[in-house]
Amino acid sequence: MNSRAQQLEAFNRLLDIMDDLREKCPWDKKQTLESLRHLTIEETYELADAILDNDLEEIKKELGDLLLHIIFYAKIGSEKKAFDIADVANSISEKLIDRHPHIYGDVEVENEEQVKQNWEKLKLKEGKKSVLEGVPKSLPAMVKANRIQDKVSGVGFDWEEPHQVWEKVQEELSELNDEIKKGNQERIASEFGDVLFSMVNYARFIKVNPENALERTNKKFIQRFQYLEKAAQENGKKLADMSLAEMDVFWDEAKKIHQ
Known part of the structure; x- marks a missing residue:
């Protein structure tokens, strides 16, 4: 693996490339915070797919795409004289230190659950009026439900068993x-x-992460159905002309292949 010096050198190289692109590339020069937003969401989903596939090479590539977006937003922020990449890094560093008093302070915790509870209490002290303020409105409904429940659990509003x-x-x-x-x-x-x-x-x-579980089932269904389509075609049949009983024969085969 790369040393810390090599990592910093690689990061600095990316910053230099971003400067070049913003100055010289017609497409990059036109981009705004708003124009990049939907692209960032798309890249995030592509990373999520790679994680579910456990494709480490693809994860590396998708992380690079997301890192580029972060650098891009910071570059635009610096042009607006609002913030730069150092401000972004320092901001998250300070928040992590403040939110981890059991590491950087004298608070003691016994387990992960106590860490989560302290996290939510600290956020309320920072001025948030509700523990649910940090749940993005645009999250997909299932992810949002999971985050809502996780957050209220952090302040003790939860079932016991x-x-x-x-x-x-x-x-x-x-x-x-x-x-x-x-x-x-x-x-x-x-x-x-x-x-x-x-x-x-x-x-x-x-x-169980419900979003991941459902997506795994989606992928499994797609694989099985596409096997069904292929098997029908190889037997000279069209799905629309087959009975459900006939399709079930191929479906059972697919279930044995795609667990």
Whole structure:
């Protein structure tokens, strides 16, 4: 691995390249904070895909893309005389020191849970009126639900045992079933949301990231269905013309291949 000196040299090289691009490249010269935003979101999802695939080479490349965006935002910030990359690095360094008094102060903690609780309390002391202020509005709903539950847990608003959460899931499923029988679509949607929220909460208690778990299932389904499509084609058949029983034969084969 590279030494600290080599790491700093590589970072400095990237800063120099960013300066060149901002000065000389027509595309880079036109970019703004707003124009880069959607590209950054896209790059973040590409990194997330690489992580789920456990593709370390691809993770390295996607981290580079994200690092470029951070450097780009800092460059624009410096042009606006608002902040530069040093301000960005110092800001996060100071926050990390302040938020880790068990490392840089005299606070003692026994486990990860106490660290999380202290983190949320410290953020309230910094002026936040709600522990939920740090949850971005634009997060996908499932990720947002997980973050909401994680944050309120940090100040002690939580269930004590996993079985309590599972009982809540069962309760919400029962309420959903009651509303389905009544046929009020608005109430059905509301109760369905409650079921999803309680399932996300249960996932947290059994140490499962719900977003990652669902995406793994998405990928698994895609692999199985594409096997089904390929198998049908190789047998001279079209899915639209096949019975469900016929498709199930290939689907069962796919399940054995793609676990």
